[in-house]
Every structure is written in C-alpha cells, then in structure tokens.
Amino acid sequence: MxxxxxxxxxxxxxxxxxxxxxxxxxxxxxxxxxxxxxxxxxxxxxxxxxxxxxxxxxxxxxxxxxxxxxxxxxxxxxxxxxxxxxxxxxxxxxxxxxxxxxxxxxxxxxxxxxxxxxxxxxxxxxxxxxxxxxxxxxxxxxxxxxxxxxxxxxxxxxxxxxxxxxxxxxxxxxxxxxxxxxxxxxxxxxxxxxxxxxxxxxxxxxxxxxxxxxxxxxxxxxxxxxxxxxxxxxxxxxxFEAGEYLRLAQQHGVTHTMLVPVQYQRIMSRDDFDQYDLSRFRYKMCTSAPFNAALKADVLARWPGGLIDTYGMTEGGGTCILAAHEYPDKLHTVGKPAERHDIRVIDDEGNELSKGAIGEIVGHSPAMMTGYLNKPEKTAEAEWFDPSGKRFIRTGDVGRFDDEGFLTLLDRKKDMIISGGFNLYPSDLEAILREHPAIADVAVVGVASARWGETPVAFVVRTAGATESSEALLDWFNGRVGKTQRLARLELTDELPRSAIGKVLKRELRDRYLEMHGILD
Structure with a gap:
C-alpha cells in the first residue's frame, strides 16, 4: 500500500x-x-x-x-x-x-x-x-x-x-x-x-x-x-553472518535491506541460497563500496525484487542511483543523479569538464553535511563552488558521465596509480583479474618504484579449491594487457582487509607490501 x-x-x-x-x-x-x-x-x-x-x-x-x-x-x-x-x-x-x-x-x-x-x-x-x-x-x-x-x-x-x-x-x-x-x-x-x-x-x-x-x-x-x-x-x-541473514529474511518476510557488496558476495556464494524463500523482497539496496557488474547480474537473476545501487558520501552532496533491474545494460555504472541532485566532474584546477571527460566528482543536493566538526580548514578543502557560488562537496572519486547521463566510477583519486607518467585506474585492472575463474576477490594498489615512481601490485583471494600459483595468475593477466598496465607483482592472500562496511583498506595493503618487500626497483 x-x-x-x-x-x-x-x-x-x-x-x-x-x-x-x-x-x-x-x-x-x-x-x-x-x-x-x-x-x-x-x-x-x-x-x-x-x-x-x-x-x-x-x-x-x-x-x-x-x-x-x-x-x-x-x-x-x-x-x-x-x-x-x-x-x-x-x-x-x-x-x-x-x-x-x-x-x-x-x-x-x-x-x-x-x-x-x-x-x-x-x-x-x-x-x-x-x-x-x-x-x-x-x-x-x-x-x-x-x-x-x-x-x-x-x-x-x-x-x-x-x-x-x-x-x-x-x-x-x-x-x-x-x-x-x-x-x-x-x-x-x-x-x-x-x-x-x-x-x-x-x-x-x-x-x-x-x-x-x-x-x-x-x-x-x-x-x-x-x-x-x-x-x-x-x-x-x-x-552479519550470511546463513543467519537468510534465515531471518525468510522468517520475517523481509521486504527491504541495505547490504554492502562483500555481503552480497558472501550471500550469493552460499550453496543453499536458492533454498530460502525471499519472495517478499521489494527492494535490495547497496552502497559504500564498488559493486561489480557480474555480482549485480547474479543478484538480479536469483534474488526477487528490485536492486538499487546507490553512490554517495557520508558527507552528502550528490547521490547517483542505479535501478539495476530497470537498466540491466548499465550495471557497470552507478546510475544517474537522484532528483534535485546536481553532480559534475572537475579537473585538478577546479574547472568543470564536459560529458565524457574524466575528472573528480563533486555534488550538490538537499542532503549535505554542515561540515567537519572543529575542522573548518578540512571543511573548506571538501568544498567546491561553481561560478554562481553554488556549494558542492568534493568526493575524491574519479569518474565520467556517458552520453546517456550514467556515471561510471573509476577509482578514488588518491588510489590512481601514476606509473612512468601514465595514469592507471586500479578498477580497470581489477575488472580484468575478476574474469579469471580462480579469482574470488582482488585489490590493486600502487606501490613505490625506483624506476617508475609507482607500479601496480595485485592482492588476490583465490576461489575455494583453486590451486593456480601467483606466477601463473600474473602471467595470465600480463598477457592480456598493454605494457603500461602490467602488474609488477601478484600476491596471494586469504582475505582482503576491509572496514566494517566492506571497503577494502588499500592503505593497509600498501603498508603490508612495503614492510615485506620494500621499494621495487
């Protein structure tokens, strides 16, 4: 009703x-x-x-x-x-x-x-x-x-x-x-x-x-x-525990939920997923971390109800919404700006860019933070004003709009890798790595390199039962990309460090690598 x-x-x-x-x-x-x-x-x-x-x-x-x-x-x-x-x-x-x-x-x-x-x-x-x-x-x-x-x-x-x-x-x-x-x-x-x-x-x-x-x-x-x-x-x-989540969803006839991508991944990978009655679901929401297109497609195929992928920040500003069930051909995007939300893309000098250009995402909306408590200078750093004086919040994310107005996220600006003068987006490399059937989860980070300034290193979690070596996976990947995109190393790990809401803690991965191996030649 x-x-x-x-x-x-x-x-x-x-x-x-x-x-x-x-x-x-x-x-x-x-x-x-x-x-x-x-x-x-x-x-x-x-x-x-x-x-x-x-x-x-x-x-x-x-x-x-x-x-x-x-x-x-x-x-x-x-x-x-x-x-x-x-x-x-x-x-x-x-x-x-x-x-x-x-x-x-x-x-x-x-x-x-x-x-x-x-x-x-x-x-x-x-x-x-x-x-x-x-x-x-x-x-x-x-x-x-x-x-x-x-x-x-x-x-x-x-x-x-x-x-x-x-x-x-x-x-x-x-x-x-x-x-x-x-x-x-x-x-x-x-x-x-x-x-x-x-x-x-x-x-x-x-x-x-x-x-x-x-x-x-x-x-x-x-x-x-x-x-x-x-x-x-x-x-x-x-x-959260995936089995208990499914049990409660069935018991209470759940209609709505908010999950982060790693939770969707754990739920969908359960052998008994299809045994639960989830027919009461109207909408499933997702936010807080990149939600890869293949996982979205799996949720759409096997979990009743609509799927809403929401992109935004705790600070507020602009929000993009993808009704994945309505736009199955746009699963690689985070959708379009929500009603009354103004989202733009700017360059390093703060100039607004045209559609299709890559830059930092900024947003204005009715839902914006007042500011950072006791930190006026940090608040000022997070703000961008257009020529009319309209206030936007800087996201720190890099992306671009396509011709239909859908926003594609590339990476956090701080996570972009500049290797030998070339800009590399870890999300592009991660998407290729996820195509390998032995790879369940992956994160690519830039580590210090004496030769290139930075160079990409991948941390990979293998699927259950997979036996491929790090060398074999590295050779597979590097054989599929251009010279400037090749990984310097591929490290196997049991799990990726994540925050409580599922964001991969890439800084921890960089620190772990430097502690173990130091600066690459």
Whole structure:
C-alpha cells in the first residue's frame, strides 16, 4: 500500500519533519505495530515512543540541552536504537562510534565530539578497558540492569523540544584510514531528505527492513531511519553472518535491506541460497563500496525484487542511483543523479569538464553535511563552488558521465596509480583479474618504484579449491594487457582487509607490501 494513500499518512511534501516526531505519529496511529525486532525481543511503536521519552527525560534531567552531544559505542541492539532516537527527541546530537576502531582512535573521537555521556555495551567495555581512566566523560552500560541504562532512565515526561532543521542530528566519524578521523556533522534536515527519498521505494504498511550493518555507519542509517520514520519494521542483527541473514529474511518476510557488496558476495556464494524463500523482497539496496557488474547480474537473476545501487558520501552532496533491474545494460555504472541532485566532474584546477571527460566528482543536493566538526580548514578543502557560488562537496572519486547521463566510477583519486607518467585506474585492472575463474576477490594498489615512481601490485583471494600459483595468475593477466598496465607483482592472500562496511583498506595493503618487500626497483 502506498503510504501517501493511507488515512494515517504523513505529508511528505512538507518542508521539514523531525524523525522523533514521526515516530510519535506512528505510536498514536499504529501503537501495536512492531517497530524493532532483535532475536526473540521486539518493541511496538507505542513501546518505542515510551522508551524514547524516558531517554529524553533522563538527558534533560542530566542538564543536556539541544546541541549537546551523547556518544554510543556498541554493537547493534534495541537499546542502542532507543538511546539514539531518545536523545534526538531532546534535541541532543548523537555521535555513534565504531567499536572496531582502536582504543586510542576512540579517545581522539571522544575528545573531538565532547559528549556529556558515553553508552557502551560489554564488547566496547572490554575494548576500552585499557583506556577507561582516560575517558573524557562518564560511561554507562547499555546491557546491564543494575547500574546501567535501566537505572539511568527517567520516568517523568520530557519537556517538549521543537527540533529545528539545521540542528545537528548526528556526528559520524570517518574511518581514519588515511589520517585523523573527521567528525561529519549531519543535520535533521539532511535526514528528512533521506526519508522523503526513501518513500518512493515501497516502504509501506507491511514493509520489513533487515539491518545487518552497524548503526554507527551512515550506510545503515539511510535505511534504518526511513524505515521507522515511515511506520515500518526493522529487524536488527548485531553481527552479519550470511546463513543467519537468510534465515531471518525468510522468517520475517523481509521486504527491504541495505547490504554492502562483500555481503552480497558472501550471500550469493552460499550453496543453499536458492533454498530460502525471499519472495517478499521489494527492494535490495547497496552502497559504500564498488559493486561489480557480474555480482549485480547474479543478484538480479536469483534474488526477487528490485536492486538499487546507490553512490554517495557520508558527507552528502550528490547521490547517483542505479535501478539495476530497470537498466540491466548499465550495471557497470552507478546510475544517474537522484532528483534535485546536481553532480559534475572537475579537473585538478577546479574547472568543470564536459560529458565524457574524466575528472573528480563533486555534488550538490538537499542532503549535505554542515561540515567537519572543529575542522573548518578540512571543511573548506571538501568544498567546491561553481561560478554562481553554488556549494558542492568534493568526493575524491574519479569518474565520467556517458552520453546517456550514467556515471561510471573509476577509482578514488588518491588510489590512481601514476606509473612512468601514465595514469592507471586500479578498477580497470581489477575488472580484468575478476574474469579469471580462480579469482574470488582482488585489490590493486600502487606501490613505490625506483624506476617508475609507482607500479601496480595485485592482492588476490583465490576461489575455494583453486590451486593456480601467483606466477601463473600474473602471467595470465600480463598477457592480456598493454605494457603500461602490467602488474609488477601478484600476491596471494586469504582475505582482503576491509572496514566494517566492506571497503577494502588499500592503505593497509600498501603498508603490508612495503614492510615485506620494500621499494621495487
């Protein structure tokens, strides 16, 4: 059922609506409908709304005001979600932190965000134990009842807060793999824009979204938040495992999901994939990392429902959307700019390039970050303005538009290899390597070379049972490309290092190679 046709519908054309207010709306109109499910536990919209009130009241009791910050470092849970949403109701911004980050990196993020309070679970508590004495704020446990969350909650009603569009909604920290993590400040207006955009993807009365990526990631929030804001159900996984994912999808009649490419790869490679009933799926989403065309085609062929590949940044700016089920001949692209999104390509001097030219991608949209917290110079570096003064966010990605307006990504600008004066795009080399049946996964990086400045090296994960040697695979590849594209080395590895949302950590691969082999001749 189209949500705009329901008697309890929200007005998606209004200039702004705050997500906590939308949840209150559903608590009134759909009080018994399940909002959150985790394992055997669940919360209805009425229960979720009541929990959010208790959190908001406790936040206010502790003296936190709109604009203050509360941090969470934990695995996905119902408690995590209620604290996040409840803090928002009080106008407090949330800094969701990655438990996978090093303890020292987490201390850096906490010092930058200056939260009044930090919520942690058992996993994060153990991780932070060596630096517990250096935490800049009190830490409370989400998963203990004696003196943790349940004792902290307040039973009085919170004071109403009129949330403003430009207030900070959350502060999401970049991975920090290329330097000090940066706090990306996103506004309530940006999140409302995500809700409006998502309303066109079949979220309705009986929608069920399965969440298996972490709540500290924007990848997850762009699916989680619209689901609850539009009165639908979220099923939470604390940790992804392909078999359990499929079991839950079948059990709950899941209709929507957000996955990263490596998760699709692991799901589709299961021998028992076709035994699960996934017929309720309406849309499957993907973002955060390159999604190769062959894998998209496999998902389209064997998994019911539409497939949406979304390209964008946590910082906001432009988003491209590929409805893969509608454009099966464009699977090598990330689609066209979303409605009201302006995406352009510029050269190194900041000049706009014509269609077909290769350059850095910049974007403008209704959903853009306010800036990097406490880093005005980094914010300025991330911005580009056209001659009219219109503000764009620089992506750091290199790509080009084809004649039909579809965007093809080549690589991160920093990952482009300049070898002997020639520009090499690792994605081009990786696409050729993936054609070999013995190669399951691959990443190509540029390493220092005394002769060429940089030279390409491939890290390859072989398919199960494959016995081809690195030398044989190297010879196979180099026999198929021109002299300037040839690999200097091909290293076999059991797995590629990835972030929690599936991005290959190429800096780690470069460092690993230099540590083992040094600079090539």
């Amino acid at each position: 189209d949500i705009s046709a329901r008697p309890d519908a929200i007005d998606l054309e209004q200039p702004f609506a705050a997500i906590p207010d939308l949840i209150k709306h559903w608590a009134k109109h759909r009080p018994d409908h399940r909002a959150l499910i985790q394992g055997e536990r669940s919360l209805s919209f009425a229960q979720l709304d009541a929990h959010m009130n208790r959190v908001a009241a406790a936040v206010q009791r502790d003296g936190m005001k709109p604009g203050d910050v509360l941090a969470i470092c934990a695995l996905n849970s119902i408690e995590y979600a209620t604290v996040f949403l409840g803090a928002l109701r009080a106008g407090v911004a949330v800094a969701p932190l990655a438990p996978s980050a090093s303890a020292e990196s987490l201390l850096t993020m906490l010092a930058d965000a200056s939260p009044h309070l930090l919520f942690i679970d058992e996993h994060a508590a153990q991780h932070l134990a060596p630096v517990a004495a250096r935490l800049p704020c009190p830490a409370l446990r989400l998963d203990q009842t004696a003196n943790g969350l349940s004792a902290w909650l307040c039973d009085t009603a919170p004071q109403p807060v009129a949330i403003q569009p430009d207030w900070a909604f959350n502060i999401i920290y970049s991975s920090g793999t290329t330097g000090e993590p940066k706090g990306i400040v996103q506004s309530h207006a940006m999140r409302w824009a995500h809700v409006r955009r998502s309303a066109g993807y079949g979220y309705g009365e009986n929608a069920v979204t399965l969440i298996s990526t972490p709540l500290y990631s924007n990848t997850t929030l762009v699916a989680f938040l619209p689901t609850v804001a539009l009165g639908s159900t979220v099923v939470l996984m604390s940790k």
